Amino acid sequence: MAEAGNPTAQMIYHKNTSPLRIIITLAAIATAGLIPLSLAHAAPPTELGIAIGDFALLDQDGRFYRLYQNSDAKSVVLFVHGIGCPIVRNSLATLKNLRTRYAQKGVRFFLINANPQDDRAALKHEAALYDIDFPILKDSSQLVAESLRIKRTAEVIVIDTRDWTIHYRGPIDDRLHYEVQKKAVSRRYLQDALDALLDHRPVANPQVPGVGCLIHTVDTPRQPPSFAREIVPLLREKCIICHRPDGVGPWSMNSYRTVRGWSTMMREVVMNKRMPPWHADPSIGEFSPDLSLSLAEQRALIRWIDAGAPRGTDPDPLSATPVAPAGEWPLGAPDLIIDIPEQHVPAQGVIPYRWLKLPVPLASDKWVRAVHLKPSNRAVLHHGFVLVKYPQHAKNREPRWLEGRNGFFAAYVPGFDALPFPERSGQFLPAGATLLFQLHYVPIGREIADKPRLALYFHATPPSREYRVASAANMAIRIPPHAPDHEESAEATVAEEGLLHAFYPHMHYRGSRFQYQAIYPDGRSEALLSVPNYNFNWQTVYNLKNAKPLPSGTKIIIRAIFDNSARNPANPDPSREVRWGLQSADEMLVGYFMYSTQRKHKRPQPGAKQAGVVQRDPYPH
Numbered sequence: 001m002a003e004a005g006n007p008t009a010q011m012i013y014h015k016n017t018s019p020l021r022i023i024i025t026l027a028a029i030a031t032a033g034l035i036p037l038s039l040a041h042a043a044p045p046t047e048l049g050i051a052i053g054d055f056a057l058l059d060q061d062g063r064f065y066r067l068y069q070n071s072d073a074k075s076v077v078l079f080v081h082g083i084g085c086p087i088v089r090n091s092l093a094t095l096k097n098l099r100t101r102y103a104q105k106g107v108r109f110f111l112i113n114a115n116p117q118d119d120r121a122a123l124k125h126e127a128a129l130y131d132i133d134f135p136i137l138k139d140s141s142q143l144v145a146e147s148l149r150i151k152r153t154a155e156v157i158v159i160d161t162r163d164w165t166i167h168y169r170g171p172i173d174d175r176l177h178y179e180v181q182k183k184a185v186s187r188r189y190l191q192d193a194l195d196a197l198l199d200h201r202p203v204a205n206p207q208v209p210g211v212g213c214l215i216h217t218v219d220t221p222r223q224p225p226s227f228a229r230e231i232v233p234l235l236r237e238k239c240i241i242c243h244r245p246d247g248v249g250p251w252s253m254n255s256y257r258t259v260r261g262w263s264t265m266m267r268e269v270v271m272n273k274r275m276p277p278w279h280a281d282p283s284i285g286e287f288s289p290d291l292s293l294s295l296a297e298q299r300a301l302i303r304w305i306d307a308g309a310p311r312g313t314d315p316d317p318l319s320a321t322p323v324a325p326a327g328e329w330p331l332g333a334p335d336l337i338i339d340i341p342e343q344h345v346p347a348q349g350v351i352p353y354r355w356l357k358l359p360v361p362l363a364s365d366k367w368v369r370a371v372h373l374k375p376s377n378r379a380v381l382h383h384g385f386v387l388v389k390y391p392q393h394a395k396n397r398e399p400r401w402l403e404g405r406n407g408f409f410a411a412y413v414p415g416f417d418a419l420p421f422p423e424r425s426g427q428f429l430p431a432g433a434t435l436l437f438q439l440h441y442v443p444i445g446r447e448i449a450d451k452p453r454l455a456l457y458f459h460a461t462p463p464s465r466e467y468r469v470a471s472a473a474n475m476a477i478r479i480p481p482h483a484p485d486h487e488e489s490a491e492a493t494v495a496e497e498g499l500l501h502a503f504y505p506h507m508h509y510r511g512s513r514f515q516y517q518a519i520y521p522d523g524r525s526e527a528l529l530s531v532p533n534y535n536f537n538w539q540t541v542y543n544l545k546n547a548k549p550l551p552s553g554t555k556i557i558i559r560a561i562f563d564n565s566a567r568n569p570a571n572p573d574p575s576r577e578v579r580w581g582l583q584s585a586d587e588m589l590v591g592y593f594m595y596s597t598q599r600k601h602k603r604p605q606p607g608a609k610q611a612g613v614v615q616r617d618p619y620p621h
Contacts (some may be wrong), residue, residue: 003187019379047166048165048169049114051164051208052159053268054066054067054164054268054271055067055143055272056114056273057138059135059136060120060123060138062281062530063135063532064513064533065110065135065161068272069567070108070203072567073106074107075102075106075108075198076158077107077108077158077159077194078112078148078156078159079095079109079110079151079155079172079503080152080155080215081113081601082153082159083113083115083126085212086213088213088590091154092130092458093455094172094173094175098190098191105194106198111137112139112145113137114139114145114215115153115215116218120283121140131368140295141295141298142153143271144271145217147281151210152215153215154171154210156170156172158190158193158203159168167192168197168203168207169206170189171208171210171211172189172190173185173188173189173191174187174280176187178494186417189205189208193205208270208457218299224310225303225304226312226314227304227311231301234293234300235288238276238291238292238293239253239276240323242277245323245325246326247326252323254319254323256311256318258318259318260309260311263305263309266305270298273589276291277291277538278291279535279538279540280529280540280541280542285528285529285544287544288544290398290545299401302493316556324343329372329374330372330418331372331407331418331420334372334455335456335458336362337453337455338360338455339451340356340439340451340452341356341505343441343451344447344449345443346447347443347446347447350583351442351443352479353438353440354439354441355438356439357389357434357437358437359433362430362431363431365431366428367458367462368421368457368458368459369420369421369426369458370419370456371410371454371457372418372457373386373410373452373455374412374450374454375450375451376450376451377450377451378414379444379448381412381440381441385395385404385410385437386435386437386454387403387404387435387436388401388429388433389433391403399468404438405590406471406613407469408469409427410454412606414539416541417541422499422501422547424463424464425466425467426462427466427468463599465499466596466598467501468594468595468597469592469594470492470494470593470595470613471590471593472490472491472492472590472591473590474488474580477580479564479579479587481564481574482574483562483563484564484565484567484568484577485561486561486562487561487562490557490589491557491558493556493613493614494555494595494611495613495614496552496597497549498596499548499549500548500594501543501547501595502542502593503528503541503542503594504591504592505529505558505590505591506539506588506590507534507536507562507589507590508571508584508586508588509536509584510563510573510587511560511562512563513561514534514558514560515531516557516558516591517557517559519555520551520553521554538582550595558589562587572585573585
């Protein structure tokens with residue numbers, strides 16, 4: 001499994017972050033929350049010469065794009081799109097010609113759409129109708145448009161990637177006007193601006209009045225959101241689960257003073273979608289818990305920060321009612337705790353996987369309703385798997401774990417919350433079984449120790465359903481050198497009728513995107529989960545809000561995109577071909593899925609093993 005290192009590392013300032021905004025004269029007054037938002041920091045200024053803060057958006061196809069990931073380009077051109085705007089539609093051919101001319105010179109073109117009436121389905125239809133092969137970045141929250149002060153469609157914004165400043169904004173040229181199209185172009189504003197930028201010359205006309213359709217903006221309240229009544233409930237629901245005493249966050253949201261001190265950083269990581277750590281495409285599937293911020297929550301938090309993060313006149317709820325530590329066992333007192341021998345981790349080096357065997361002290365068979373594998377030191381335990389080796393008399397019931405590739409009994413990875421199994425379901429644990437622990441440690445620069453523990457929670461009586469972890473996996477992956485979008489896939493067929501509960505996608509450093517799809521026996525196809533911005537630092541389990549029926553014979557197909565290029569900042573070596581391997585410098589492609597079936601009193605014989613799932617895997621076992 002991949003080395004995530006410290007899962008909270010991504011919450012620290014990016015070393016190359018440019019200034020996001022300049023503080024205006026009214027900042028000190030606005031901090032008190034006593035003047036209207038429109039008179040304070042209504043939007044971070046992004047006029048000519050001011051650096052643009054990083055942001056990330058999905059396009060019409062659900063692909064993830066982040067502005068600062070284009071640092072290898074010389075310039076980024078944003079063209080403001082809007083469905084139905086005649087000037088936009090009549091500009092597309094010219095924009096394509098310019099892209100063809102300047103692509104080889106290091107210029108990248110994107111469309112950005114902030115119209116509240118244009119959803120992604122409509123954008124896909126428009127792209128097909130007008131042969132739009134640009135990514136159309138959908139700014140559903142309008143926060144990017146607000147930061148860039150976008151008011152009309154058909155405007156072009158030219159960004160110099162050396163310092164992320166705007167060097168030109170205005171129309172492409174002077175050919176189009178309202179209900180007018182000239183036969184010939186006399187002023188080529190965009191072309192001239194790009195030529196000047198590439199030649200390191202000042203732009204002759206850096207700002208030209210735009211011509212396009214006005215964009216309807218969501219209502220902006222005159223007063224910033226209330227810290228006590230709006231911001232604190234948001235933080236408690238979506239952020240404090242990690243930013244609390246003994247949480248994985250590097251700092252605790254324990255007071256207004258602390259939150260205000262971190263507010264500028266909070267703005268950056270919300271805008272570029274590093275936080276909250278939730279990477280699923282919101283248009284596919286419903287999950288619970290879901291840590292993502294709603295559009296209203298995003299707008300409230302960013303506008304509060306842009307207003308100077310005012311406290312207002314209400315008491316500070318975070319100081320008045322501090323959040324208690326999560327406690328040793330969030331699921332309550334365990335029925336059985338397995339203590340794992342202390343593991344000593346050196347200061348440096350690559351540490352091979354550690355395998356430990358411990359007997360289970362049970363006098364009778366048990367059905368487990370929840371498990372919690374907990375390290376004593378989260379900084380060094382990258383991941384842990386627990387597999388069960390059944391006693392000889394019950395071998396025919398033992399799942400085919402394949403060293404964890406096809407499933408596991410319990411796991412610890414960053415982002416994997418301790419949750420009970422779905423209601424009325426459980427995993428079988430026979431008396432006389434042996435637990436097999438797979439522990440992967442990463443050094444942190446000093447010698448340190450970890451003493452993991454496994455908590456087990458039992459059903460009082462056997463449940464009606466058996467909970468299973470299975471997977472589609474591909475051990476034959478081969479990722480070419482320097483490939484930015486290399487696709488690999490795998491599939492598994494579910495042999496028994498069941499209920500689908502959750503997904504856990506897994507790749508390593510080069511993992512970029514991940515998708516699950518179901519092909520049902522009647523031929524229907526359904527997208528189950530899309531992770532357009534896979535992050536190896538967060539091994540997230542996506543639990544369906546409502547279990548999905550899984551007919552016998554359903555195929556679960558996974559498709560993954562790997563980025564083995566130099567544009568991937570986590571890539572250990574873009575020049576090598578990458579294959580399957582246990583270490584993080586290698587790769588994996590495993591799509592775990594969790595489901596339950598009606599419990600049988602007798603397990604099928606060995607010929608029907610592998611937890612009711614048949615994998616199609618070209619790699620010989």
